[in-house]
Amino acid sequence: MTLSPVRPRPAADAPHPAGAVRVPGRTARALTGVVAAGVAVGVGHLVASLTSPPASPLIAVGSALIDAAPTPAKTFAVRLLGNYDKPVLIGAVALALLVFAAVLGLLAWTHRRVAVAGIALLGLVGAATAVYRGGPVDAFPSLVAGAAGVAALLLVVRRSTSSPRPAPATATDRSLGTPDRRGFLATLGLTALVAALAGGGGVVVGRVRSASALARRGAGLPTPTSPAPPLPAGVQLPGMTPFTTPVDDFYRVDISLVTPQIDASGWSLTIDGMVDTPLTLTYDELLAMPMIERDITLTCVSNEVGGSYVSSGRWLGVPFSAILEKVGVQAGVDQVYSYSLDSGYTASTPIQAVSDGRDAMIAVGLDGKPLADARGYPARMIVPGLFGFVANTKWLERIEFTTYARRTAYWTERKWATDGPILTQSRIDLPKSLATLPKDKPVIAGVAWAQHRGIAKVEVRVDDGDWQEASLATDGGIDLWRQWSLRYDGPAGLHTAEVRATDATGATQPEARTKVFPDGARGWHQIQFTSE
Structure with missing residues (x-):
């Protein structure tokens, strides 16, 4: 057997042959x-x-x-x-x-x-x-x-x-x-x-x-034909969460990774489906219609018990009653199917919720200014009493009057509830969980909401004791949240507090906790605090 000669490996410091390709590290x-x-x-x-x-x-x-x-x-x-x-x-x-x-x-x-x-x-x-x-x-x-x-x-x-x-x-x-x-x-x-x-x-x-x-929006908004009355002075409790949420602090939950920026000069809103007279409105034509102004609290279905996905503001928009009158809705319609410019997002709103007299609107303004891009400019829907995922479509481009049998909305396709009435809920804002309740201001306070029903009573329980009825701030209206407070006169030390609300129909929020999916979280908000 003949062995092949072994070729020695070049030394590490041997130079490379000319023309060799040298590779970086x-x-x-x-x-x-x-x-x-x-x-x-x-x-x-x-x-x-x-x-x-x-x-x-x-x-x-x-x-x-x-x-x-x-x-x-x-x-x-x-x-x-x-x-x-x-x-x-x-x-x-x-x-x-x-x-x-x-x-x-x-x-x-x-x-x-x-x-x-x-x-x-x-x-x-x-x-x-x-x-x-x-x-x-x-x-x-x-x-x-x-x-x-x-x-x-x-x-x-x-x-x-x-x-x-x-x-x-x-x-x-x-x-x-x-x-x-x-x-x-x-x-x-x-x-x-x-x-x-x-x-x-x-x-x-x-x-x-x-x-x-933003510069193009400098012209402002039209004067409402039905302005909102001033909020009663007593709706805001001292030291509490602002009753009217600053625009920049408004909660935001949507599917958009980049905020749509829409030029209103080229935008239009189509209203069609099962109607006698389909309608297409430019932004200027929408602004020329009669406007209402209303204070309304919005809530997201993703809001956990005690969560922050709830905000309140003064909205300006065209009432749905005027839209219904213009287009003439046909028999058999059971949903308002809205389309967003946000990546194909859609929502389905019960026809009853825009035709029963509540202040449902196509909104163009918030707190006296045109909608910001993040809030749905140039126009969005607002329907009091319903969670946003079935009612408050932002960056609106089309409204179709149709049936649930014909159209299934974005979140419904993903197994969320078809209807989304806002639940009766309450939250403790003062003191924050694990914070100290000062001796000179021993007040437990928070907010409660049951939009389009209103809050009738709020109760607080400390350390599994008896329920105590809290003092309610002035009622701003059934479509708004309501602040409450309770003076704590118990001993110093570590304590647990719970809150529950009862709406104007007499229904009290249940104790049992549920997840937000598929139709909203239930349960009592609970915190721990230390009293001085």
């Missing part, structure tokens, strides 16, 4: 993929900011994940993260993208086609999700992003592997010669700068568009 290769993905995301965001902000690649993918997520996951996210659920989701998508991009960077020198295909795939995924949630035109930002990412990756790889030079005698295996290293780092830095400029440009364009939209 792992960190540099991974960083190449990350920078290429950054260029893709930045360019995609910039293009989307100029065309359609929701079509930005990260936003499109994140929105698709929201749609695909099971209801328990959505409920858990809202409960755990509150208003931070969407930023956390975007961060998670971005982190997954960075990891994937780093892997592609590691492959770029040895399997270039695989790396290029991976970057291109990211663009295609963004395009597909954008088209699914919008239309064919929404694919454009992601397609441009994919092309930009591929170009960035190839630029860096080719710059570091072209015109190879012999490495210095001290170079270790798989390292770059000094001239190539400098060129590689310069190219990588330039590419990273492009990514930052593109992403920053998208942010700047978005803010300019927002500023322009």
